[in-house]
Amino acid sequence: MIDIKIKRPIIIVGKSGTGKTTKALDLLDDPIIQYANEYSILDNFSIPVDKGILIEEVHYKPNIDLIVDTLLQYKGQVVLTSLNQKDVPKKIFNLCKLKRAGTINYLLKLHATETPNADAPVNYDINIFEMLHDYLKNSDREDVLNKLKMNKPRDKQFLSWLVMNIHPNKIAYIDAKVKRKWSQDYFYELLAYAHNGTISRKVEIPSRQTYSKVPSICRRVGLKSNEEYLLNQLLEDNDFADFVKTKVNNTERRTLKLGEKKKAKKQPKSTGLDAW
Numbered sequence: 446m447i448d449i450k451i452k453r454p455i456i457i458v459g460k461s462g463t464g465k466t467t468k469a470l471d472l473l474d475d476p477i478i479q480y481a482n483e484y485s486i487l488d489n490f491s492i493p494v495d496k497g498i499l500i501e502e503v504h505y506k507p508n509i510d511l512i513v514d515t516l517l518q519y520k521g522q523v524v525l526t527s528l529n530q531k532d533v534p535k536k537i538f539n540l541c542k543l544k545r546a547g548t549i550n551y552l553l554k555l556h557a558t559e560t561p562n563a564d565a566p567v568n569y570d571i572n573i574f575e576m577l578h579d580y581l582k583n584s585d586r587e588d589v590l591n592k593l594k595m596n597k598p599r600d601k602q603f604l605s606w607l608v609m610n611i612h613p614n615k616i617a618y619i620d621a622k623v624k625r626k627w628s629q630d631y632f633y634e635l636l637a638y639a640h641n642g643t644i645s646r647k648v649e650i651p652s653r654q655t656y657s658k659v660p661s662i663c664r665r666v667g668l669k670s671n672e673e674y675l676l677n678q679l680l681e682d683n684d685f686a687d688f689v690k691t692k693v694n695n696t697e698r699r700t701l702k703l704g705e706k707k708k709a710k711k712q713p714k715s716t717g718l719d720a721w
Contacts, residue, residue, distance in 0.1 A: 454523040459546025465526040473497035481507035489518040504532035584642035593633040
C-alpha cells in the first residue's frame with residue numbers, strides 16, 4: 446500500500462480476504478479501532494492527531510451521525526473499510542477518498558509467498574456461475590453457507606437457476622415463506638442446507654431470454670407497445686405496410702412477414718474506347 450500523507454479520510458473497499466484491515470493498518474500507527482455499527486466517539490478534538498482512527502465494516506448499519514462528525518472534525522487520519530461500495534451511506538462516502546483492496550484474494554497471495562507448504566486457503570470471492578456449481582456439488586454445507594453469505598447472490602436469480610437442477614420441493618418453502626420476509630442470513634442458512642451437495646446429472650444454466658421486437662416496432666410507427674393486435678390489422682393495408690417498411694430493418698421485416706429489402710444491383714461500368 447502506498448504511504449498516503451494527506452489527512453482526507455480514506456475508505457478501503459474489498460471483499461473478505463482481500464486484506465482491507467491490513468492495508469488500513471499500514472496507513473495508521475496504533476489507531477483507535479471501532480466497528481461502524483458500534484461507533485461511539487463523541488469528543489473528536491481530544492484525540493491526538495498522530496493517533497488515527499480505523500472504522501471497520503461501514504457497510505453494516507453504521508452510526509452515520511457520529512461517523513460524519515468524526516470525518517469533519519478530527520484532524521488526524523481516519524481510515525474506513527467496507528465489503529462493498531453500494532452499502533456505504535452517501536453522507537460518509539462523499540467525504541472519503543476511495544481505495545480498492547483489489548480483486549485477487551489476499552490470503553492466496555500470502556500463502557504463496559510465506560507458507561508454500563501449507564494447505565491453500567479457500568477463495569470465497571466467486572461469481573454466480575461458480576456459486577451454482579459449488580452449491581450443487583459441495584457436500585460441505587457449512588462452506589457453502591459461508592460462500593453464500595459472503596457473495597450474496599441475488600435471491601430471485603439464484604433460486605430460478607436452482608429449480609432447473611434440483612427438485613422444486615426443496616426450495617419451495619424458502620421461496621414462498623422466507624425470501625425477503627426474514628433476515629438475509631436466515632434465508633441463506635435455510636438455502637444452504639436445503640440440498641445435500643450431490644447431483645447425478647449435468648448442471649444446467651439457463652440461456653439468455655429472447656425478447657420480442659414487436660413492441661419496439663409498434664412505438665416506431667406511432668402505436669403503443671402493447672398494440673401488436675392493431676399492428677397486425679393495419680399491416681393488411683398496403684399503404685401502411687409500405688410505411689412500416691421504411692421504419693424497420695430486414696430482420697424486423699422477416700418478423701412481420703413483409704419480405705426483405707432487395708439489394709440494388711451494381712451496374713457495370715461501361716468501358717469506352719478512351720479506356721484503351
